[in-house]
Amino acid sequence: MASSEPTFTRRRASPVLRTLLKAPVVLYRGPIADLLRSRCVMLLTTRGRRTGLPRTTAVSFMPVDDHYVAFSGWGVASNWYRNVRAHPEVWVTIGRRRMRATARLVEDPQRRRELMLRMQARSPGCGPPRPIRPLLKLAGVFDYEGEIKMAVATGAALPVVEIFPA
Numbered sequence: 260m261a262s263s264e265p266t267f268t269r270r271r272a273s274p275v276l277r278t279l280l281k282a283p284v285v286l287y288r289g290p291i292a293d294l295l296r297s298r299c300v301m302l303l304t305t306r307g308r309r310t311g312l313p314r315t316t317a318v319s320f321m322p323v324d325d326h327y328v329a330f331s332g333w334g335v336a337s338n339w340y341r342n343v344r345a346h347p348e349v350w351v352t353i354g355r356r357r358m359r360a361t362a363r364l365v366e367d368p369q370r371r372r373e374l375m376l377r378m379q380a381r382s383p384g385c386g387p388p389r390p391i392r393p394l395l396k397l398a399g400v401f402d403y404e405g406e407i408k409m410a411v412a413t414g415a416a417l418p419v420v421e422i423f424p425a
Contacts, residue, residue: 261306263368268334271373275400283317287352299378299385300335303422304352308345312366313339319385320353321378323421327351328365328374331411331418351422359425364418372414382407 261411272280283295286306287302295317304315316339318329331340343349343362352362365371378385386403395401410417 263366265331265335265364265368265371266299266416268336272333273425274399279400280317284315287317289355292352294356297384298388299314299381301329302352303339303343304350305339305342306348308342313350314342319378320422321374321381321385323374324379324422327353327422328378329362329420329422330375330378330410331420332406336420337418340420343420348421351424360422361425362420362422363370364420368415371417371419375410375414375417379407379411383408 262403271277283300284302287295287300299319299321300317301320302315303318304313306312307314316425318339320327320329322328331337333340335341344364347362349360349362351358382403383389385400386392386406392403395403396405
């Protein structure tokens with residue numbers, strides 16, 4: 260198995276999109292947590308690489324066998340990804356279930372690509388509900404289908420982690 264570090268980078272999200280991406284952390288409770296889980300969103304709590312303080316963010320995920328896979332669509336500069344690299348012991352919240360876990364980088368570029376292709380196959384049921392997607396795209400806020408296409412095109416370079424519950 261070939262091993263190489265992911266290299267994908269991208270420009271920082273717009274202020275509007277950054278605010279929208281923080282909303283699930285605040286809203287991830289009760290029935291809304293179940294809805295977000297069904298849309299392939301989980302909360303990932305890492306330990307800050309510099310501060311050591313808990314940091315929680317919403318990430319796209321998919322279940323694979325007995326663990327989960329998370330994708331860093333914002334690349335290697337993503338704070339959660341850098342925190343996981345420094346401190347792989349994490350907490351995940353999926354729906355109403357919270358658990359300790361260990362995150363491991365997927366080192367094989369081909370496996371990263373394969374996992375992204377699996378996520379693409381799953382993507383129609385993930386992300387923003389279909390009726391909202393054209394509005395988000397038209398407003399220039401978020402292009403879900405474009406994000407999936409970009410992630411597949413850069414799949415081998417995209418940071419991907421596997422998360423194993425404790």
